Amino acid sequence: MAGNACIKCWFIFVNSLFLAIGAGLLGVGIWILVDKKAEDVTFLGDFFWWLRVTKIFLYIIMGLGGLMLLVGLIGSIGGCKDSTCLLKTYLAIVILLFIIQVAAVVILVVPAIQTMMLPYFKAGWDSSEDLQALIQLALKCCGFSSYTEYSPPYPATCAFNSTTTAAPAATTTPLVINLGTTTPGMVINLATTTLPLLNLATTPSSIYTDSCFSKLQSGFQSISLYFYIGAGILLALELWQMISVCILNSGINKDRRVGDMEMYPTRPSGRPPPHYNRPRY
Numbered sequence: 544m545a546g547n548a549c550i551k552c553w554f555i556f557v558n559s560l561f562l563a564i565g566a567g568l569l570g571v572g573i574w575i576l577v578d579k580k581a582e583d584v585t586f587l588g589d590f591f592w593w594l595r596v597t598k599i600f601l602y603i604i605m606g607l608g609g610l611m612l613l614v615g616l617i618g619s620i621g622g623c624k625d626s627t628c629l630l631k632t633y634l635a636i637v638i639l640l641f642i643i644q645v646a647a648v649v650i651l652v653v654p655a656i657q658t659m660m661l662p663y664f665k666a667g668w669d670s671s672e673d674l675q676a677l678i679q680l681a682l683k684c685c686g687f688s689s690y691t692e693y694s695p696p697y698p699a700t701c702a703f704n705s706t707t708t709a710a711p712a713a714t715t716t717p718l719v720i721n722l723g724t725t726t727p728g729m730v731i732n733l734a735t736t737t738l739p740l741l742n743l744a745t746t747p748s749s750i751y752t753d754s755c756f757s758k759l760q761s762g763f764q765s766i767s768l769y770f771y772i773g774a775g776i777l778l779a780l781e782l783w784q785m786i787s788v789c790i791l792n793s794g795i796n797k798d799r800r801v802g803d804m805e806m807y808p809t810r811p812s813g814r815p816p817p818h819y820n821r822p823r824y
């Protein structure tokens with residue numbers, strides 16, 4: 544029984560941790576979504592702004608937080624109350640999550656499966672122009688598989704420099720450009736005039752030629768070791784939680800059988816055992 548008590552305490556502790564982390568992720572996601580002042584937080588302001596702009600990643604974080612909150616709540620209550628119903632529900636959810644995570648790892652590891660999943664990745668890419676712009680700006684790439692997916696003029700996010708800046712400050716000898724070819728005698732003083740930069744996204748020589756899918760693959764390869772370590776730890780923890788649920792369920796059922804035997808120590812021969820059992824909640 545002491546072993547089961549240790550497993551029970553560890554089980555409740557891990558699920559309480561999931562509960563706290565899930566509540567934190569969900570709460571921060573809602574805060575970023577409804578309060579623009581979240582962008583003023585030191586060090587994390589840019590990241591919060593990025594989440595607010597993309598929305599899709601913010602919803603993913605909120606969904607993950609809600610799932611962790613639900614799983615942690617079911618596991619904590621089931622462990623504290625010795626509820627076989629809640630523990631079995633928890634076991635079913637964890638098994639489903641375990642299968643999904645193993646499938647995701649296999650997809651990311653096996654190149655042949657990545658090729659098979661390519662149409663689905665492309666469909667996700669085409670579903671959001673905001674997502675395309677964000678990835679192209681962050682990874683300095685153009686197009687999902689090639690910049691030829693676009694026709695000139697190319698998107699500004701594909702260009703080397705698509706921003707507008709001010710002209711240099713005044714100097715001793717102002718630079719004067721004579722535009723006599725259009726308006727005789729007209730000059731522009733660049734020391735006092737602000738001009739936008741030309742849109743360079745009109746020719747292939749001025750845009751990023753790397754595809755975003757290849758950039759994502761190379762980026763994943765650079766962090767693959769950390770990904771495998773993290774995924775291994777998470778899968779091992781989920782496997783241990785599944786084993787813990789089975790042990791706890793077995794201990795609960797054994798205790799109830801012992802209680803029934805103590806309540807009915809003897810019975811007349813030929814009579815079936817009583818069907819009474821301690822309430823299962």
